[in-house]
Amino acid sequence: MARPATEELRRRNRSALLDQLHRHGPQTRAELTEALGLNRSTIGALAADLSQSGHIRETTGRSTGSAGRPSTLVECVAEAAQVAAVEIRSGLARLSVVGLGGAVLERAEAPLEADIEPLEAAATVAHLLDGAGVADAVAAVPGLVEGPIVAYSSELGWADRDFGTDLLKATGRHWRMVDTATAAAVGEWSRGDAGGSANLLYLHGGRGLTAGVIVDGRPRCGSSIALGHLVVAPEGAECRCGLRGCLEVEMGASRFAEAVETTTVAAWMGDSVARQTVRRSGECLGRALGAVVTATNPDEILFGGWLRELYLASAATVRSSLAATTLPQLRARLRLRTPALGAEGPLIGAAETGFEALIDDMR
Ligand SMILES: [Zn+2]
Numbered sequence: 001m002a003r004p005a006t007e008e009l010r011r012r013n014r015s016a017l018l019d020q021l022h023r024h025g026p027q028t029r030a031e032l033t034e035a036l037g038l039n040r041s042t043i044g045a046l047a048a049d050l051s052q053s054g055h056i057r058e059t060t061g062r063s064t065g066s067a068g069r070p071s072t073l074v075e076c077v078a079e080a081a082q083v084a085a086v087e088i089r090s091g092l093a094r095l096s097v098v099g100l101g102g103a104v105l106e107r108a109e110a111p112l113e114a115d116i117e118p119l120e121a122a123a124t125v126a127h128l129l130d131g132a133g134v135a136d137a138v139a140a141v142p143g144l145v146e147g148p149i150v151a152y153s154s155e156l157g158w159a160d161r162d163f164g165t166d167l168l169k170a171t172g173r174h175w176r177m178v179d180t181a182t183a184a185a186v187g188e189w190s191r192g193d194a195g196g197s198a199n200l201l202y203l204h205g206g207r208g209l210t211a212g213v214i215v216d217g218r219p220r221c222g223s224s225i226a227l228g229h230l231v232v233a234p235e236g237a238e239c240r241c242g243l244r245g246c247l248e249v250e251m252g253a254s255r256f257a258e259a260v261e262t263t264t265v266a267a268w269m270g271d272s273v274a275r276q277t278v279r280r281s282g283e284c285l286g287r288a289l290g291a292v293v294t295a296t297n298p299d300e301i302l303f304g305g306w307l308r309e310l311y312l313a314s315a316a317t318v319r320s321s322l323a324a325t326t327l328p329q330l331r332a333r334l335r336l337r338t339p340a341l342g343a344e345g346p347l348i349g350a351a352e353t354g355f356e357a358l359i360d361d362m363r
Contacts, residue, residue, distance in 0.1 A: 010046075013038060015362040017046050018055055018076070022101055022355060023190065026059070026075035047074055055080045055100065076101030083354035084137040086125050087180065087346045090114065090155050090207045090257070093121065095128040098351035102191060106132070115157045118150075122163070122170035129171055136354035138176045139167060140183040140346045142206045144224045148177055154208035154228055154240055154248065178353055179224040180204050180346045182212030184304050184339065187349030189217050192340035194300060201298035202339070203227060203289075204346075205305035207257045209248045213296055219353075225296075228253060230288045247288045251281045253306075260306035264313040282314030283321045290325025297330055302339045311338060 013036070020035055021027065027035070033043050050056045057077055060070045078099025087094045091114060097106035108128045112121060125139070141163060143153025148164020150156070167175040178186075185202035188194040195217075203211045209228035213220045228248030229241050236245025248254075256263065266274035289301070303311035311318060315336070323331065339345050 010049075011363050013042065014046050014049060015359050017043070018050060018100075018362065019359050021056060021074060021076050022359065025101070026073040028071045028073055032074060053080075078103045078105060081135045081355075081358055082133070083351045083358070084129055084132060084134040085347045085350035085354065086128070086137070086139045087183075087350065088112070088121055088125075088139065088141050088156065089180070090142075093124045093128060094347060095125070096347045096351060097132055097134060098348075098355075100355070102348075102351075118156075118158055118161050118163050118166045119170070121156075122166040125167060126170040136176070136358050137167075137171070137173055138178060138183075138350040138354045139163070140178050140180045140350040142180040142204065142208060142210055144210075144226050145177050145179040145182075146224075148175075150177070152226065152229075152241065155206045157240070176353060176357065178219070178350060179210055179212055180206070181210040181225075181227075181304070182214065182219045182223045183347075183349035183353065184341075184345035185212045185214045185223075185302070185349065186217075186219065186352050187341050187345040187347075188302055188339050189214055189349075190352045191348050192345065194302065194340070197298075197300040199296070199298045199300075201292065201296060201301045202345075203301065203303055203307050205253065205256065205260075205303075205307035205310070207254045209251070209253055209307070211292065213298065225292065227288070227292065230291060232284055232288050247284060251284050252277070256281070256306045256310060260309045264309045267313055278310065278313050279317050281310060282317035285310070285314075286318040286321025286323075287325050289318070289322050293322065293326045293330055293334065299333055300335045300337070302337060304339045304345060305343075308338045308342075311336070 029043050033040050058072050078101050081100040083098050085096045094109040096104050099105045110124050141150050142155040144151040150158045150161045150163045152159050164177050181202050181204035185200050194200050200214050211225035211227040213223045229246045231245050232247050232250050233245030237249050239246035239249045263274050267278040
């Protein structure tokens with residue numbers, strides 16, 4: 001039976017208030033009243049309700065003005081809802097347990113063997129999680145991810161693998177799955193400095209290259225982009241995916257994943273071979289980006305993973321190659337830059353994916 005309209009409205013407001021505190025941190029009732037456009041008595045009733053359920057508490061906080069008394073702040077109770085976020089990458093699994101409000105309550109990591117089997121990776125995740133009681137769990141995997149399926153990951157060497165079920169069997173709980181680049185994009189939008197971006201493209205450099213798009217803060221449906229397998233040289237070398245001349249082969253992704261700093265520092269120091277490598281990779285990347293920009297029309301591109309160092313060392317080359325392969329109208333307002341959250345982006349974004357679902361479910 002449908003809920004009465006007043007109950008619907010109360011649930012929606014409750015969820016909006018919790019979302020506001022989770023995203024923006026502790027606030028006074030007056031600030032909440034203004035931010036949510038609700039009246040003071042409604043905010044008071046919602047705050048009482050959420051205090052009762054243990055999601056928020058009121059504390060004595062910052063003082064207002066020079067002679068002002070400290071104001072009462074409303075804040076999330078981190079322990080009230082926790083999300084496990086896991087990032088799987090070549091050689092390493094990382095876990096963060098994040099509390100409501102965004103505080104990291106626990107971190108753990110464990111090495112993974114090169115070319116690890118999915119079942120072993122899932123067992124490692126179970127070991128890291130160690131039975132922690134969390135309300136939601138999200139795993140970020142580099143590659144093309146469709147629901148629980150890792151359709152293709154050149155970094156891990158997995159294809160058409162139901163890793164969601166592997167995780168379920170190993171840990172006894174349901175996992176949401178997201179590709180690493182989309183997770184990082186969500187992280188930058190919600191906790192980094194890309195919140196003003198309407199159409200954000202995040203490029204992630206690992207042993208493979210992936211990209212994710214988020215539109216108005218939400219992952220675009222089927223947002224994973226197999227950036228590494230964009231063919232940039234049809235007569236080029238064979239890729240492990242079976243195609244020829246894929247971007248990640250032409251750029252030497254696995255070499256950069258190992259030693260991007262060695263190469264970029266040598267290029268800065270004037271080493272001619274390193275400069276040539278950096279320039280050629282920057283040209284390849286810029287050309288490939290031309291196709292991606294033409295197809296997705298982003299307003300911002302972030303270069304994450306080892307692409308960050310490569311971009312910093314070859315920004316002018318990337319920009320001129322991009323300019324040669326896109327319409328000026330598509331790049332007039334396009335910003336290219338590096339991510340604010342650095343290597344933490346995928347874990348932060350994976351956790352935010354879980355919180356978004358949890359807070360949505362309260363509606
Ligand atoms: Zn390929």
